[in-house]
Amino acid sequence: MTWQSPIAPGVSWYQSTVTDRPEYPALDGSASADVVIVGGGFTGLQAAYNLAKAGTRVVLIDAVRFGDGASGRNGGQMGTGQRTEVEELEKTLGFERAKALFDLAENAKKHLLGFAETHGIDIEYLPGQLNVAHKAGWEKDYRDHVEITATRYGYKHMSFMDQAETSERLGSKRYFCGTRDTGTGHIHPLKLLVGLARVAAAAGASLHEMTPARSVTREGGKIVVKTDRGDIRADRALIACNGYIGNLEPVNAARVMPIRSFIGATVPLANHPEIIPGNEAIADSRFVVRYFRKSRDGRLLFGGREAYTADNPRDITQHIRRQIAELYPQLKDVEISHAWGGSVGITMPRQPFAREVMPGVTAIGGYSGHGVMLSNYCGKLFADDVLSGSGELDLLKTLKIPAFPGGSHLRKPLLFLALSWYALRDRF
Template sequence: MALNLLHANDRAGEYPASWYAATADTFPEYAPLTGEMRADVVVVGAGYTGLSAALHLAEAGMDVALIEAQRVGFGASGRNGGQLGSGQRMDQQGLERLMGDADAAKLWELAEDAKALVKSLITKHNIDCHLKPGIAEACFSAGEVAHEHTYADHLAQRYGYDQLQKLDREQMQALCPSPAYHGGVLDMGAAHLHPLRYALGLARAAKAAGVRIYERSEVTGIDEGARALVHTTTGRISADHVILACNGYLGGLNGKVASRVMPINNFIAATKPLGEDAARVLTQDVAIADTKFVVNYFRLSHDKRLLFGGGESYGYRFPADIEALVRKPMTQIFPHLRDVQIDYAWGGTLAITIKRMPYLARIAPNILSASGYSGHGVGSATHAGKLMADAVAGQAAGFDTMASVPATPFPGGAALRTPLLILAMTWYSLRDRLGV
């Protein structure tokens, strides 16, 4: 039997012992779904995708039930690096080659809409999640710097995007004094935030809009039909429409989605508060993502901790010593932090696709799915939820544009996930070490 990632690495019904959980607002508990119920729409999964879908559907006047196997924001939405990046996960030049200039332009516009949506939801619903502008792409060689600068010019000329500042080595060192980096690009149109506080804020907004939220209600199956029937461990509910918003925790609910979306794990550590030494990591309150295939990403928390994400994972079980796993790449970037105290270290499960683009699909006439955000989910997942809500309401243009991106199944489908993951991580980590 395949490993169920809902239960593989975490205690049932509990958030991980992360810095995010330690600094979030109180967690309201929602009762499980019990007995027989009805709704206009059932949304499965209470991460960014499901929370956004449920909120927008309720605001459109629909009766919405949001079902979560664990807790609101339990998965990647409550554990990630908190980066709200620009564009799609695949860069625009890749999308131009894949989709043509016209469709690539539509995808750029949708990505800009995604950033704007997150910012507007935070403002509209007064979500206190420490939203701050700025993400820098940090490069390891002069060749990478030249490539990023050329791409910045392309975005300015083709799409009119003027939020990018090209950084040479001296400018990058002034921003991020790591000996590893040779330059890069600073995107002040991007942003970073506290991901769990954002998820919990969306849940409060959804509840206020009338969404019925059920936690600890794992979905075990869905009977398709004109009125779908969603079975959970504690009850069942029928609905005119179903939205699957499960990302890396889909399990075996739908084979078509599972064959195209692969779960992977990632890890983050939070150091002790660095105080004045924080300036030896970052001199501005921006986030960093670098150009490694197994990407390092980091930022300072509002209490001046370094939140550092990285490390290779060769399977679906979290390692016994997450702190040691993350400390290795952190020390490569910041050698002076070799012995720094780490107060929190945690893992989480996201999901990728072969082309690193989200997989949006209509898997039955009244069942929609969105997942596979490939590390770009703060904006993409929030936006995908809205696109699915719009599609349920009969306005499917944005959903159809995203669904038109070719989605190649992984070889062997879900059955070969673990060996494929091991093979892929071995290959990508080798490329990082060789610098190719």
């Protein structure tokens, strides 16, 4: 029987193509460690691997199975830079810090691909990403972005696409211009996640699924993570729950908000070679981003419908099919073989949150849609910080990430109103 995640709707196409997904035992009794990690996604598992291979005693727990959160269910697109474009970062942070954050993201990209290659993990990498404009009149902005990233940030892999080239590369006439980035690409995220867990376990990390953390406190100079079947005592801790933080730790929870995102996978499009003939990933300019790509076996993986509550729609397929048909009318009746969703962690400024939330306890999350490469790298940077100090992680720690307004009772309704307004603007 296919595993059905208790925290996210639908069985993903990723799950159906990962035939060997090991299970890890729940924690049974109390334990001690040098570092305890709460969260078994990319961040937590990368931290566990890098710490364990250096001889650090690591215990990692997750409330469900590894990959049930965003790390195993996302759109698979790597992107370039941070979620906030360099032009905006320069306005608020200045060129030097914006450039450092851009370089950090490039290091994250190299780390992900290098890690998969070193450990023989077939992540089904396909190169190329297109960022496209859904409104007319944005040509100058897109041209300027290509010029700025090349001349000021040293990134030479991006080119401008006019409407004709955009239409040809997408197989759709619904976009007006865009950029083509040959320095990035897209992956099968669950294959990376499963491979990463294997590597972390082989390095000596103690990994436990189906073990929710109930609290994180300091007692007698130690950090104590309480679970239903035992406590874990450690010198350091990492909270890497991202959009599934719940009420575990209030500083993190106030700054990382979950939003629901949904994806559908079609059957292979053997009769439609005009659709994304170069196999690039695509993300558009809507505030509620539509992101889509073709898998290695020729399916269209299409994401775009978001919800700003924890509720799940009754029919994911219906909404995804409608959005596909807007771009590709010839696919209005295409069979959607899989439809699924999950929670993405966002912050107010769409920048990652990394902070020591209590002595010895670091929280990292809020990747805001750029988590595939950033989350992996942030796990490594946390390990570097524990082992020898990490200047790159300090770049993220110094970012000003405010709490969402409204407190625990009003922030979700306020976010719903704000994001619904932006979604409405996307239509005009």
